[in-house]
Amino acid sequence: MISNTGITLETVSRSFQGRGTVVQALDNVSLDCPAGSFTALIGPSGCGKSTMLRLALGLDDATSGEIGVAGMKPQQAAKAGLTGVAFQDAALMPWRSVEDNIALPLDVLGRKRSDFTAKIDGLIDLVGLKGFEKSLPGELSGGMRQRVSIARALVTDPKVLFLDEPFGALDQILRRQMNIELQRIWMKNRATTLLVTHGIDEAVFLADRVVVMQSRPGRIGKVVDIPLARPRLPEIFTTPEFHALEDQVAEALDGH
Numbered sequence: 001m002i003s004n005t006g007i008t009l010e011t012v013s014r015s016f017q018g019r020g021t022v023v024q025a026l027d028n029v030s031l032d033c034p035a036g037s038f039t040a041l042i043g044p045s046g047c048g049k050s051t052m053l054r055l056a057l058g059l060d061d062a063t064s065g066e067i068g069v070a071g072m073k074p075q076q077a078a079k080a081g082l083t084g085v086a087f088q089d090a091a092l093m094p095w096r097s098v099e100d101n102i103a104l105p106l107d108v109l110g111r112k113r114s115d116f117t118a119k120i121d122g123l124i125d126l127v128g129l130k131g132f133e134k135s136l137p138g139e140l141s142g143g144m145r146q147r148v149s150i151a152r153a154l155v156t157d158p159k160v161l162f163l164d165e166p167f168g169a170l171d172q173i174l175r176r177q178m179n180i181e182l183q184r185i186w187m188k189n190r191a192t193t194l195l196v197t198h199g200i201d202e203a204v205f206l207a208d209r210v211v212v213m214q215s216r217p218g219r220i221g222k223v224v225d226i227p228l229a230r231p232r233l234p235e236i237f238t239t240p241e242f243h244a245l246e247d248q249v250a251e252a253l254d255g256h
């Protein structure tokens with residue numbers, strides 16, 4: 001029984017040895033994402049966002065410090081299928097159909113596909129791709145590919161979800177639609193979510209709090225709480241309350 005499905009970083013540092021220099025990608029970063037929370041991570045290019053995600057996914061090791069994902073070491077959590085991830089370029093297998101792409105993590109984890117037929121159907125429904133089960137990625141729009149990527153991230157029923165700029169390549173209108181979709185999906189499954197984004201509006205719309213990072217060395221500058229009630233409707237983007245929160249994040253990005 002896993003009692004904690006959150007993400008914790010305790011004084012985590014990661015440095016890279018360059019040519020004669022050491023890059024401190026993360027310097028003593030501590031962060032606690034409680035179970036079921038939605039955290040957005042924003043910051044200038046090179047502040048260590050992707051590095052943090054890679055460490056939490058168990059794809060890389062910290063130079064020092066401790067990371068806990070769903071109460072385990074990151075690699076253990078990934079092996080147990082407790083983590084899901086979606087990247088900016090949907091990273092789908094072009095020769096696999098929508099449903100086969102969604103099933104990919106099951107193959108990787110050695111799970112029996114036939115046990116998950118209903119799960120995959122449900123996810124296709126959830127992300128609005130009914131009727132496209134047999135389509136290939138090349139036959140889908142950018143937004144549809146990202147939906148597949150999100151369904152794939154959810155197929156193991158992860159307790160912890162990592163999203164690395166999942167809508168970064170989409171135009172503004174589509175991104176807004178996807179933000180609304182993502183909120184709906186998250187409100188249903190309530191996975192602890194860590195979203196890396198460059199969009200202040202996206203961060204404020206989706207998150208319970210926005211963690212603003214600073215670079216050289218990569219560290220947390222400020223945490224802005226987002227006390228907006230859910231579900232947040234599209235109209236919220238134009239409210240003074242929303243703009244005030246965007247301003248707080250923008251100021252923190254400027255180092256205030």
Ligand SMILES: Nc1ncnc2c1ncn2[C@@H]1O[C@H](COP(=O)(O)OP(=O)(O)OP(=O)(O)O)[C@@H](O)[C@H]1O
Nearest residue numbers: 016017023024025044045046047048049050051052
């Ligand atoms: N494998 C690596 N080898 C050497 N340096 C690295 C490596 N990975 C990251 N870095 C350095 O660590 C710093 C943080 O990189 P990271 O990719 O985490 O930043 P980021 O905040 O995700 O940037 P972006 O917003 O541009 O994606 C950068 O200075 C980068 O050059």
